[in-house]
Amino acid sequence: MPLHPLTDDDPELIGGHRLLARLGSGGMGTVYLARMPSGRAVALKAAHPALAADLEFVTRFSRETETVRALGALPHTPPFAGAGTDDDGRPWLATAYVVGPSLAEAVTAHGPWPEASLRSLGARLATGLAALHRAGVVHRDLKPSNILLMPAGPLLVDFGIAQAIGTDDRTGSAPGTPAYMAPEQLIPDREVGPPCDVFALACVLTYTACGLPPFGEGAPGEVLYRVTHQEPELTAVPDALRPLLADCLAKEPERRPTAGRRRPTHRRRGLVRGPAARRRPRRHRRPHRAHRTRPAAPHTPAAAPPDAPTAAHRRRRRGPRGRGRCGGGDAAGRGAAHRRHARAVPFPVPE
CATH class of the missing domain: 3.30.200.20 (Phosphorylase Kinase; domain 1)
Structure with a gap:
């Protein structure tokens, strides 16, 4: 600004x-x-x-x-x-004080936005409006100049004509900006609720996509006549967003979706993802080298040093303990028993 x-x-x-x-x-x-x-x-x-x-x-x-x-x-x-x-x-x-341009300044300086940026903006604005409506407030004057662009997302400002949901504005006037006003805002003594913000949101997104609001510009009376009696001009809007914005621009408030449902609807119809965009099947990815499991190496018992005494040696020195033991039988039996016991002891056993 x-x-x-x-x-x-x-x-x-x-x-x-x-x-x-x-x-x-x-x-x-x-x-x-x-x-x-x-x-x-x-x-x-x-x-x-x-x-x-x-x-x-x-x-x-x-x-x-x-x-x-x-x-x-x-x-x-x-x-x-x-x-x-x-x-x-x-x-x-x-x-x-917020340091950032308004949406109107950004579109004027750089032209219409691409479809991907438009989807992100629409989802974030819908989230902000839903938070306002849950707090019991209707903005009633949502337009590009009242949206400030920040790195963390858009901010809604200027609540000069905002009012609590369920209250009436009996002044007899029609506050707002003609190109972004819903038809019910022109009816005297008509209760204006969250659907008027959804209507204005669609007008803002059309302006961002085309550089012009859906009902054009000109004298206030001419614009308001088009708002109440003519269909919106959405030819330049991306095909994926046109049905969605047309629903939001319905003349009857009860036919418009709520801002709280805008985010999942955008995902389904293309504000966040395109209508033909489908998630690809997840391919099997090889695990990272550090996470790969390797087969365990076979355990090889450590051979006993030739000079280290084994249990068989100690039993032999203690004397015969019966046949079949190291101390009994012939030399061949004693050698076999020694080899059998040597294989059964993986580590040297100190005396």
Whole structure:
């Protein structure tokens, strides 16, 4: 994310955080690169002073703060760093500063992604959305500029219009970005749940694969008309992903799969593996040289030194003990007994 210098209207401190640069600005507020008193760099989002008296806006900002605070421990969201109100009464929210481009910047700079990278991105985003939904939160504004690319995986940011599952937004407005909004988000007083994030996920993946969202760009009214009345344009999407994205872009929310089931479905239909890719039978591999078993060498008894006395010699010196022993019988019998006993004693026996 590029840095921009501070302007004369920007304060030096907000909530004890020293402002260093601007990260971005919109109709609701400005995001700064700031430094905490401890020296930690944070991304600090501050509302415009003119909106500090708007009760509806303050309520929405407080809801975003509580959402970020609750999701700060998840691996797919930036850690929560602090929140409060400055001397002018405007609310602010700080999260850990993440050094990385957004998905929109990456696609603009380098073009559409190859299929393998698209599958990995889709699986990781689906995992992050499933974690959000298990925590009871719907993002409602998932788009390429709200996805930061990090070495460990993408991060979901900007929960300004996120809400808890099962709650209604009775403002009468349709918050969101037209090219990534689900049809049910355009219906007043309609409860919006996790299926709208699945719809936006398919739009994000189509943009990543083609450089354009599935319902095109243009005036907001034209885009919203195509979202509600026309089929998505998926011609440039890889063949392995087209049926999957078409299911996620269904007009009816109940027909879309859930984000929690996206990962195994991706494996089956090709987001992680291609549809025709099958595991090859595992070939028998020869064990490593160090692990190979060798046949044991036959045991060869060590021959007794000629000068070492054996048990037969000691018995012979002790005198005859009966026939058949070394001390009895003829010389041939004594020699055979000596040889038999010599073979039975593998090691020299000291006296």
